[in-house]
Amino acid sequence: MSPVTVSRALAQLAAEGLVVTRPGAGAFRAQPRPQAAAAGDTSWQEVALSADGAADVVPRSVDASGVLVSLAAPPPGVIEFNGGYLHxxxxPERAMAAALSRAGRRPGAWGRPPMEGLPELREWFARQIGGPVTAAGVLVTSGGQSALTTALRALAPPGAPVLVESPTYPGMLAIARAAGLRPVPVPVDADGVRPALLADAFKATGARVLVCQPLFQNPTGAVLAPERRGEVLRIAREAGAFVVEDDFVRRLVHEDAGPLPRPLAADDPDGVVVHVCSLTKATSPSFRVSALVAHGPVLERLRAIQVVDTFFVPRPLQEATLELVGSPxxxxxxxxxxxALRSRREAMTAALRLHLxxxxxxxxxxxxxxxxxxxxxxxxxxxxxxAALRAGVAVTPGRPYFSAEPPAGHLRLSFAAVAGTGEIEEGVRRLRTAFDDLPGRPGQRAGAHRPG
Ligand SMILES: Cc1ncc(COP(=O)(O)O)c(C=O)c1O
Structure with a gap:
């Protein structure tokens, strides 16, 4: 065996607690661990976890199912149409590895970063967003999920209503509910959130926050129409409310898209918008670096909550981000x-039109x-x-995307988390099988194919 293999094996045994290594002396068998203590009685926790909150206006509930659906790995052999990240x-595995290794050797890489984030990284995010945004308005955060949590906790007290698009990202609804907020749905159409209904919802609820995704909204894919952008900001401003802009997939634009609209934050001199953007979707779910951007006194509130909750984003990851985004x-x-996303989208739409x-x-x-x-x-x-899972394809049901009763049943099909277009076609064929297997369906269609 090579020395590298031996030292890896020893490191693993040491991590498992089976050997101890003494520098200069060698590796020795560890003392056996004492027998695990008898399982205790944790039933008291059921009472403790239910007892508080009696005085809450909106009971807090923590439900991770809407988030886990796009994070959990499907069983082996199952095609992943429910993934929320790139396969x-x-x-960019090589580029991320190289960036991380260069970052680890940067001077001071393992020291304490400034709480708001490295100045060069804040600067980079500000340039990406454009308009009046400067580095001073940027906080470096740990992924979109954490930035949204900070934003909602900062902007709305427990019990408050928060306007959300309908349908919308279940992970954000989960954040709101865990913070004791009351999500109030405002319907989205092909042009994004509907201004007249938004104005009504502000009037009816007195909400001080709207959360919206103006670009390639999750799940509908809608882009807020140019004539609605100013209107949404004006309506929010008149209601004295903030707009949390979740700009989560700007970097996943397809090759055949026209020029992209700027983030709302780039056209917002009055500090209405609290902007969130994350790098995970274009890299990996583990590359948890994002920005929370605001302008005006709210920035101090956001900064305080971020520091209290998480201190700061690990400096090596911030340094790695600078290495990554600065590399060719x-x-x-x-x-x-x-x-790749364009050809996957085309493969999926063609397969759906043909088979389903x-x-x-x-x-x-x-x-x-x-x-x-x-x-x-x-x-x-x-x-x-x-039925889809039985047929070998994992899909996301639409229900969790609606904070109130949905107008119809929906499915969300992701084409990023699979290995390629072949899997997309096979996945749609399996979905056909599942559809035919539903009670009351006429049975197998010609051409539909059951996986082995
Ligand atoms: C709309 C939207 N916002 C935010 C997130 C959070 O992503 P992350 O925390 O990985 O940046 C997701 C993840 O699926 C999402 O779909």
Missing amino acids: PCLQ AWPRHLRAVSA PEPALPHVPSGGYHLWLRLPDGTSESALTA
Whole structure:
């Protein structure tokens, strides 16, 4: 065996507690661990966890299921149409590894960073967003999820209403509910959130926060229309409310998209917008670096909550981000992802039109990583999702995307987390099988194929 293999084996045994290594002396068998103590009685926790909150206006509930659906790995052999991140073959693995290794050797890399983030990284985020945004308004945060949590906790007290698009990202609804907030849905159409309904919702609820995704909205893929951008900001301003802009997939624009609208934050001199953008979607779920951007006194509130909750983003990761986005591999990677997502989207839409025309596909987005299908009336989402899994494809049901009763059944199909277009076609064929297996369906269609 090579010395490297031996030292890796020893490191693993040491980590498992089976050997101890003494520098200069060798590796020795560790003392056996004492027997585990008898399992205690944890039933008291049921009472403790339910006892508080009696005085809460809106009971807090922590439910991670909407988030886990896009994070959990599917069982072996199952095609992952429910993933929320790029498949490893689309991730810039080499560039991230090189960036991390260079970052680890930068002077001071393991020291304490400034609490708001490294100045050069704040500067980079500010340049990316554009408009009046400067580095002083940027806080470096640990992924979009954490930035949204900070924003909602900072902007709305427990019990307060918060306006959300309908449908919207279940992870954000989970954040709101865990903070004791009351999500109030405002419908989205092909042009984004509907201004007249937004104005009504502000009036009816007195909410001080709207959370929206103006670009390639999750799940509909809608882009806020140019004439609505100013209107949404004006309506929020008149209501004395903040707009939390979750700009989560700007970097996953498809090759055939036209020029992208600027972030709302770039056209907001009055500090209405609290902007969130994250690098995870274009890199890897583990590359947890994002920015929370604001202007005015609210910045201090956001900064305080971020420091209290998480201190700061690990400096090596911030340094690695600077290495990554400054390397020639970064623009190359973004171009490659842009081309791959376009061909995956085309493969999925073509396969759906061929094999599964029944669900409506009202909008084909030119960015992001998924399609949003409306199921025919009377189709049970949960039965279809379960049948799909039996047929070997994991899909995301639409229900968790609605904070109130949904108008119809939906499915979200992701094309980023699979290995390639072959898997996309096979996944859609499996979905056809699942559809035919639903109670009341006529049975197998010609050409549909059951996986072995
Ligand atoms: C709309 C939206 N915002 C934010 C996030 C959070 O992503 P992350 O914390 O990895 O940046 C997600 C993840 O799926 C999302 O879909």
